[in-house]
Amino acid sequence: MSGDLVFYGFALLTVVSACFVAFSRNVVHAGFSLLFTLFGVAALYAQLGADFLAVAQVIVYIGGILVLVIFAVMMTRIPRGAPRRGLDRMVPAGAFALALFALLYRVITATPWPTAAAAAPEPTTMRLGTALLTDYIFPFEFVSLLLLAAMVGAAILVRERRRSGENGPEAPAADPAGTEEQA
Amino acid sequence: MSVGLAHYLTVGAILFALGVFAVMTRRNAVALLMGVELILNAANVNLVAFSRFVENGIDGQVMAAFVIVLAAAEAAVGLAIVLAMFRNFGTVHVDSVQRLKR
Numbered sequence: 001m002s003g004d005l006v007f008y009g010f011a012l013l014t015v016v017s018a019c020f021v022a023f024s025r026n027v028v029h030a031g032f033s034l035l036f037t038l039f040g041v042a043a044l045y046a047q048l049g050a051d052f053l054a055v056a057q058v059i060v061y062i063g064g065i066l067v068l069v070i071f072a073v074m075m076t077r078i079p080r081g082a083p084r085r086g087l088d089r090m091v092p093a094g095a096f097a098l099a100l101f102a103l104l105y106r107v108i109t110a111t112p113w114p115t116a117a118a119a120a121p122e123p124t125t126m127r128l129g130t131a132l133l134t135d136y137i138f139p140f141e142f143v144s145l146l147l148l149a150a151m152v153g154a155a156i157l158v159r160e161r162r163r164s165g166e167n168g169p170e171a172p173a174a175d176p177a178g179t180e181e182q183a
Numbered sequence: 184m185s186v187g188l189a190h191y192l193t194v195g196a197i198l199f200a201l202g203v204f205a206v207m208t209r210r211n212a213v214a215l216l217m218g219v220e221l222i223l224n225a226a227n228v229n230l231v232a233f234s235r236f237v238e239n240g241i242d243g244q245v246m247a248a249f250v251i252v253l254a255a256a257e258a259a260v261g262l263a264i265v266l267a268m269f270r271n272f273g274t275v276h277v278d279s280v281q282r283l284k285r
Binding site: 003004007008011014015018019021022027030031034037038041044045048049050052053056057060061064065068069071072073075076089090093094096097098100101104105108109113114121124127128131132135136139143146147149150151153154155157158 | 185186188189190191192193194196197198199200201202203204205207208211212213214216217218220221224227228231232234235236237241242244245247248249251252253254255256257258259260262263264265266267269275
């Protein structure tokens with residue numbers, strides 16, 4: 001069935017690029033791999049019939065968060081002799097992650113999931129909007145408040161402090177010219 | 184075997200494990216936040232998959248929408264903290280930032 005092939009293709013894209021995000025030594029490579037992971041997840045949403053979420057994923061994650069992440073990678077330079085993550089940390093973490101996956105996989109395969117007979121997917125944007133403005137109206141409003149708070153908080157955090165004589169002892173000599181563009 | 188709920192959940196589990204691995208091993212704060220994004224996406228894949236495979240489900244998609252919003256807020260504040268950290272300490276390596284105040 002062609003739908004299955006499409007699923008396996010996008011699942012493979014997602015997983016392989018996520019591996020790059022987790023394992024790549026170069027942070028820039030990891031950031032660009034994250035692009036493919038997020039795109040693959042958006043494709044999985046589309047396959048699951050979540051059309052609005054697929055578009056929102058592309059707009060918010062790829063258009064917003066990923067751009068922020070890549071800007072942050074470019075603004076923060078890594079010193080030459082930065083310590084690499086060593087095996088002493090990779091091995092226990094890898095073992096823990098593998099054990100976690102094994103446990104999750106065991107649960108997934110052992111549970112008899114109550115699956116409805118998969119009907120043909122239909123657009124859910126209207127139902128999503130109705131649910132957001134009826135049953136979920138309080139979280140919806142609350143989350144908008146939270147976004148406002150996050151926006152103000154981020155602006156305050158990256159603001160340049162320019163009070164005369166208030167600069168700390170050796171006010172950041174290593175201050176890169178680029179950081180204030182974020183503010 | 185046709186693609187069902189278990190397949191999507193497996194993809195979600197793989198993403199989650201990779202995200203946990205990234206969070207545990209990364210020292211660069213920006214790369215650490217990428218691991219957090221992986222974890223959030225794993226949760227979202229599960230939510231949307233559940234909402235597809237239950238009768239008339241929409242709640243999972245609503246939750247996934249909220250997760251996307253929260254991820255945006257998290258990324259904005261988190262990266263702002265990283266930039267402030269870089270300005271004050273000259274590094275983004277989480278191991279070498281141990282003081283709250285200079």
